[in-house]
Amino acid sequence: MTSRRVLRIARRVVLYAAATAFTVFAVMPFYWMMLTSFKTNRDLYVGATDLTHIPWIFNQRPTLEHVQLLLAHTPYATWVANTVFIGALVVLLTLITAVPAGYSLARLTGRWGEQLGIGIFLTYLIPPTLLFIPFARVIAMLGLQNSIWALVLVYPTFTIPFCTWLMMGFFRSVPHEIEDQAMVDGFSRAAVIRKIVLPLAVSGILTVIIFAFTLVMQDFVYALTFISSVGKMTVSLGVPVALVRGDVFYWGSLMAACLITSVPIAVVYNLFIDRFIAGLTAGALKG
């Protein structure tokens, strides 16, 4: 065996070891979530000082009781319904504002449009933890305390800038010659958008829908600030704050809720991550 071959094998081993290490680091909490969701309480609530009991495996047969508790005896289903309702409205609002804005900045506004686009993106960086203070005031003035409409009003403040930026990138990736050709062929700009650009940008629009919805699902600060009744909470707020009696968390059901909510998002993210990165870098780095 030549030294180069030995080196090649050594490099492979290191590669697989590193890949495993990263994967374990990323996945460990989810694995633990999964275990907690399905372990019986007796298998779960064993003090960690007991070194004879191995927490990393099922020591008794897994059970569905936590999931059943979650779905039947907690407001989880209501929270999901609230989240979906809010999400759908916010996505709709975002689409009708961000898609035209993205196109306008990509095609119709030239130099100052680019600057403005960057400006709009920067507003995404203004965090909820800065705006939530004045919003508390505004929401109080509008009488929307403890109402999901407060969230419907406030969530677009981060979905619109982000999605406008994304759509800018996607529209830029459609070669402008195609639109020019259509206009030479006799269509007005509005018709070109309707007939040609939108169909080509469908995958971009889909990506925007997905990410807008997940941005809505991620929010905790605004929900924490504006919502106080359990029945009006979103999943992101209800699970950490309301799955508790006194001081005691229902860890089994809690983790089940986390798992049920996170996995679909992860699957969807994975399907769209390439397009998302393409849109981000097309807009951000290549100018």
Place this chain on the structure above:
Amino acid sequence: MALRNEASAMATLAVLRHRTLADREDLLGRLMLAPAMAYVLLLVGAPLVLAVLLSFSSATAGNLSFSWIGLRNFATIVADPQFHSALSNTVVFTLVSQALVIVLATAAAFVLDAAFVGRRLVRFLILLPWAAPVSLAAMAWTWIFDSTFSVINWTLKVAGFLHGWFYWFGDPGLAKIAIVTVHVWRTFPFATVVVLAGMASIPRDISEAAVIDGAGFWRKLFQVDLPLLLPIVTVAVLFGVVFTSTDLGIVYLLTRGGPYNSTHVLASLAFQRGILGADLGQGAAIALFLLPVLIVVAVAMLRVARRTEVGT
């Protein structure tokens, strides 16, 4: 002759059409932009201004009055040791976690760049932390670090590394380590994916030229690959800086700012004073200290974007 007339008729028509089209394009552009601009100006710009105004007032959420008290809020918080601690925590958590993220994400990107069996699966799994909503991930980690039932304690004990016991949320130092761990865990996947995308944009020629020029693995890494990745790593880190420095959920859910208010960050302190304590003025003043960080980040991002436009 007839042909010539038709041609000039077409030309006139074209001119007419061009004029209306041109008008409509400008107008169309502005119209299409208007709703988004309105939303952003009214619901981001205005509240931002309001935040500044509130910091100079003694307003509360319930009472709709507004009384000007000048710089008194700022004086109060500057004299408050909890504010200092929150400020320093914000800075330390951000710097430490993002330094770790740079190293981890770059390494993970190199790993994912190589072709190996199961690469797609690994990429999906590494993305999981970013996909989970913040609050849910925070709860999972709260459970992982639980004083009585912590799997981490169990594992460390079994491996022989732990001789006493870690009361993660009872000890200020351990609590901070826990918070930083969760931040790193949450933000390194996104950074990894961004760096990976950047690696794809390094021209293969340059990589090969370095090999032919005689650069070994380490020289090539530090003198060629990493410098070329710098712009995109910067972008990934800047995102991470924003998310980490402005985070409320992780601190609030893991420690509520405890033990003994030792792990408060600006965001959680602003929430405690401004919303829970109903002192909107003070809350706004505290939260405003996040602005300098954001401005620096925004400027840095703009410069990176401009550099990559002008560059090769």
Place this chain on the structure above:
Amino acid sequence: MAYVEIRNLQKYFGEVLAVDGVNLAVEEGELIVLLGPSGCGKTTLMRMIAGLEQPTAGEIYIAGQRVDEDVPPRARGIAMVFQSYALYPHKTAYDNIAFPLEALRRARSFIRDAVQKAAGMFGIGHLLGRRPRQLSGGERQRVALARAVVRSPRVFLFDEPLSNLDAKLRAVARFELKQFQRQLGTTTIYVTHDQVEAMGLGDRIAVMDRGKVRQVGSPQQVYDSPADTFVATFLGSPPMNLVEWSGDTILGFRPENFLPKAVFGPDDGVVSFRLRVREVEHLGASRLVYGMLEERARTDQPVIADLPVTIRAPIAEGEVYDFAVARRALRRFDARTGLSQPDGAA
């Protein structure tokens, strides 16, 4: 053994055979050009010599040392100039040129002298502080050349280094490249698809098609005595005329040898043809005459004649003329295999 020797080299990319049993011997100090259309395997061949690809089968020797198995590029004593120049964008010209020497861990003073010398050779000493994006295409090319030269390699590998220059610059750059190679005397392997470049630069040309070397010879040899119909039509612009002749032979003659019969003297041994002219292009220094051969058997073989403007005979479209080719200039190819046959009277 030749300086660079390639024996039975083969490369598969999955199912695709990119290099198909190539044998080549490159003499020390010569500039040999690998010429062929895109996809013919010339770049793959060069990359295998460089060590950027591993051959599926076969051997490569550089200066008597076998290199194809496990010898990495940096141990082969080669330097390569890429089509894009592959300059490190974040380093100055100085650092770009110095990089190979740093990899060898030479002393800083040594590096300084070597870089100055290399830069001086190409007249870019005043540009050393600049970054690639601040240099013109021609200047970047010189930096790439300086970087290649600075290590005093045994073999230069050039991968179409002139194709990114504009046409006017290309001719000058070609001349300078040849001068510099003669001056240094380093063995050079040069890849290009441009036959004019190949003819101008090469001491020898290896014409490649679909993974195989069709012919190796001096520019004059491959032009005048092509080994098969591929070489015959690849070299020369317009390409050699190929006409079917008596069943299993193809006759070949170059457009510049296909002239009006009246131009030849009564004693010249010529073969006559009748040409029906379809189109005449006036290109300044010459006229290109496109037409069909009029024979008793067939009238459908297209040919081209390249008349220097000094031949003033009027040629009109639609007319038929007597044309001829000197016997010496006629070539014969086997109709089935395309290979050339020894010269003889038609």
